[in-house]
Amino acid sequence: MQIDSSIRLFDCAKKVMPGGVSSPVRAISPCPFYTSRAEGPYLWDADGNRYIDYCLAYGPMILGHCHPAIASAAADQMSRGWLYGTPSLLEVAAARRISRLYPSMEMLRFVSTGTEATMAAIRVARGATGRDKIIKIEGGFHGAHDSVLVKAGSGATTLSIPDSKGVPVDTARNTLQVPYNDLDALEKVLSSYPGQIACLIMEPVLGNIGPVLPLPGYLEGVRRLTKEHDVLLIFDEVITGFRLSLGGAQELFGVKPDLTTLGKIIGGGFPVGVFGGRRDLMEQVAPEGGIYQAGTFNGSPVSLACGMATLDILEKEKVLDKLNLTGKQMRDGLQEIVADLGYNYHVVGIASMFKIFFGDEPQDYAQALKCDKNSYLAFFRRMLRAGIFLTPSQYETDFISAAHNSQVIETTLEAARSCLKN
Ligand SMILES: Cc1ncc(COP(=O)(O)O)c(C=O)c1O
Structure with a gap:
């Protein structure tokens, strides 16, 4: 070669x-x-x-x-303009369609990448609960922002160290880690920090070390424990969304998170991210509430047109x-x-x-x-x-x-x- x-x-x-x-x-x-x-x-x-x-x-x-249908959806959208900086017809239709497929996402916002989506979802969880700490799963990847670029120390409850230079130790300190498929470790961490943990963010199927699959009952157990400890559950479905089923892992496994992040497939190959969830949480996002999130390219028309064209094919065929x-x-x-x-x-x-x-x-x-x-x-x-x-x-x-x-x-x-x- x-x-x-x-x-x-x-x-x-x-x-x-x-x-x-x-x-x-x-x-x-x-x-x-x-x-x-x-x-x-x-x-x-x-x-x-x-x-x-x-x-x-x-x-x-x-x-x-x-794919020719996606190429023509992109060209068709381009003929009507590719960035408006205003609300668009397309984003209303896309938001309604995604919300129908993901009933847990009563309200949602479009961003440009999965990284932005998880960053915003964590901010919503922190803003809504007034708590700083989050839990993530060891080996789970949620993009390259400070709060999630952290790996575990030797034990599940050990305070974490940054995975990258440049991540402030004070930020990393707020990210606790637990092993996947281990409800005992999760319960221990949840009990150790009462009233301090905003959310658990996790890939329902660990896609970034594997795939590694949930043991029977694990995701249901996670949902039960997070509810019992009054901690929000974020499913990061950037990989699993529209792939495991149209309604993602949450549809396949029948477990309903409080917040969800999507990306990848729903941009049809163009940059995209989505975060959304319970209405009472998402109503706190600006301009309705005080949790700030904004972006020049949020709801990019070409990404949404290609994402919707992809969804058409996934559904019809x-x-x-x-x-x-x-x-x-x-x-x-x-x-x-x-x-x-x-x-x-x-x-x-x-x-x-x-x-x-x-x-x-x-x-x-x-x-x-x-x-x-x-x-x-x-x-x-x-x-x-x-x-x-x-x-x-x-x-x-x-x-x-x-x-x-x-x-x-x-x-x-x-x-x-x-x-x-x-
Ligand atoms: C589960 C998961 N979440 C978030 C991200 C970040 O998405 P993006 O690369 O679009 O920023 C990735 C990227 O691979 C991912 O696999």
């Missing part, structure tokens, strides 16, 4: 962009490939190599790349039902391969998400960290050379789009068998 152009681009990029990339996860070692175009399930790099894409921009591209079958084909196929080869690896996933864990199936972050991430990386590199682009880390979820047909999956499984065997 020739990668001369990507190497040249990497050399140039490193001089003007940290690590030669716009986001750290894209920094594939020793050299990222630089994409020149995308279509359907494929990406092409600057050297003309074609890859089957399971990263799918980390989730948004559920219909595959360059029952895409999620088909995608779930493709997801199962992929997971079953991979599981069969690792079993044939006699490896103690585990294929985990749900709906159209999957991952091969190079180790036991994890139930939380600490268990996921025990996987053999170096062997995963060696596998990732072999797959890349075979023209398959998996997510470049043991701790990222792989996604399937509607453009990945059975033939594409079979090609991938053949490559996986050969790369795992070697």
Whole structure:
């Protein structure tokens, strides 16, 4: 495989962009490939190599790349203008539609990214309760803002330390962490800080170390405990929204949070974020209330037009039902391969998400960290050379789009068998 152009681009990029990339996860070692175009399930790099894409921009591209209906929705909206700075017809229709699919989101606001959505949802929780502390799940990712860029110390109740330089220790101090799938640890933290915790923010299915799935009864237990301790529950459905079901994980598992954040798919591949929830909480957001949130690009018309066009297709063509079958084909196929080869690896996933864990199936972050991430990386590199682009880390979820047909999956499984065997 020739990668001369990507190497040249990497050399140039490193001089003007940290690590030669716009986001750290894209920094594939020793050299990222630089994409020149995308279509359907494929990406092409600057050297003309074609890859089957399971990263799918980390989730948004559920219909595959360059879907004609989304391209025409974008062009159609562009012909009517692409940024108004006023309320628009489109955002009213989009808000009503999302609220219908997510009944827990009685009111909502559009922002530009998932990061902004979680930042605002946490502010709403803090503003509404008058409390500063929040709980997050170890290994849960909610974007790159200060309150959530924090990892746990040695124990669940240990005060946290910042995960990034530049996060004030005073901010990190207010972020408590608990392991996923551990109701006892959650109860302990909730009991240790009575009247001080504004919210628990969590991905209902941990997408950023896995996927790691909730044990039976876990999400219901979380809801019960947060209610008992009068702590708001935020479901961060930036990944799971519109993928696990149209109404997200909360619909699939039947657990109703107080606040929800959405992103990725609902922008149709354009930047978007949404936060919303109980009316009594959202009525406290400015201009109705004193919790401030604002943004030049909030409710971006092109993002909303493409998000609504995506939703039209997901709904009318029952895409999620088909995608779930493709997801199962992929997971079953991979599981069969690792079993044939006699490896103690585990294929985990749900709906159209999957991952091969190079180790036991994890139930939380600490268990996921025990996987053999170096062997995963060696596998990732072999797959890349075979023209398959998996997510470049043991701790990222792989996604399937509607453009990945059975033939594409079979090609991938053949490559996986050969790369795992070697
Ligand atoms: C669960 C979750 N929340 C929030 C975010 C942040 O979203 P964005 O990258 O759009 O800022 C991500 C990003 O991957 C995510 O996976």
